[in-house]
Amino acid sequence: xxxxATIIVFSSDLDKVLAAFNIALGAASAQMQVTMxxxxxxxxxxxxxKSGVSKKxxxxxxxxxxxxxxxxxxxxxxxxMGGVGAGLIKRLMDRLKMPRLKEMISMTNDMGVKxxxxxxxxxxxxxxxxxxxxxxxxxxxxxxxxDEASQSEINLFI
Amino acid sequence: MKFDKTLDCYGxxxxxxxxKASNEMKNMKQGEVLELISTDEGIKEDMPAWCxxxxxxxxxxxxxxxxxxxxxxxxxxxx
Numbered sequence: 001x002x003x004x005a006t007i008i009v010f011s012s013d014l015d016k017v018l019a020a021f022n023i024a025l026g027a028a029s030a031q032m033q034v035t036m037x038x039x040x041x042x043x044x045x046x047x048x049x050k051s052g053v054s055k056k057x058x059x060x061x062x063x064x065x066x067x068x069x070x071x072x073x074x075x076x077x078x079x080x081m082g083g084v085g086a087g088l089i090k091r092l093m094d095r096l097k098m099p100r101l102k103e104m105i106s107m108t109n110d111m112g113v114k115x116x117x118x119x120x121x122x123x124x125x126x127x128x129x130x131x132x133x134x135x136x137x138x139x140x141x142x143x144x145x146x147d148e149a150s151q152s153e154i155n156l157f158i
Numbered sequence: 159m160k161f162d163k164t165l166d167c168y169g170x171x172x173x174x175x176x177x178k179a180s181n182e183m184k185n186m187k188q189g190e191v192l193e194l195i196s197t198d199e200g201i202k203e204d205m206p207a208w209c210x211x212x213x214x215x216x217x218x219x220x221x222x223x224x225x226x227x228x229x230x231x232x233x234x235x236x237x
Binding site: 003022025026028029030031032096097098099107111 | 169170171172173174176177179180208211212
């Protein structure tokens with residue numbers, strides 16, 4: 001049986017998320033079975049850009065207006081400078097032939113990496129299943145993570 | 159060194175050469191040798207490491223001007 005790697009993506013910082021996908025792609029390329037759990041801000045990475053606003057209640061509706069999804073909206077954890085920093089990094093990555101986050105999502109998906117969205121934080125933030133990218137196949141909670149992680153040689157929280 | 163397939167990863171950074179190698183290997187037969195051309199300094203350590211994880215056989219490398227050529231034999235037993 002092949003080895004397993006489990007990565008929790010909690011952050012929505014562009015740099016951290018890029019590192020998470022880099023590791024996922026590296027592990028998948030080494031024939032490991034990779035599972036990525038997206039929770040809290042990490043959910044924004046695998047949300048559609050136009051994912052709509054929850055109609056659940058006032059708080060979540062208001063929160064949905066300021067907490068937008070989509071991989072191209074992510075900010076750098078340092079030197080973001082209102083998006084200028086993120087833009088510069090993306091241009092530099094293009095020049096160095098490094099794949100953009102969007103490509104990394106589709107590459108890891110093609111390699112069979114499993115994307116799981118945390119249902120508890122989806123509920124908390126008022127994010128529906130329909131708001132997620134089609135690549136997201138799993139919706140689960142902590143028990144699923146514990147089950148996967150306990151069988152994994154690599155287990156990261158990013 | 160003799161090889162069956164060559165993969166040009168000029169200018170690509172980690173983990174792209176290994177991602178490409180992994181996909182290329184799927185189309186190769188057991189025992190065939192892949193030559194990977196890279197400019198990433200890290201490949202010197204990464205390719206042997208990747209081989210240890212995947213069970214493929216690391217055959218060695220050759221440095222020429224600005225490129226590093228690494229050679230890998232596809233493992234005999236594929237599940």
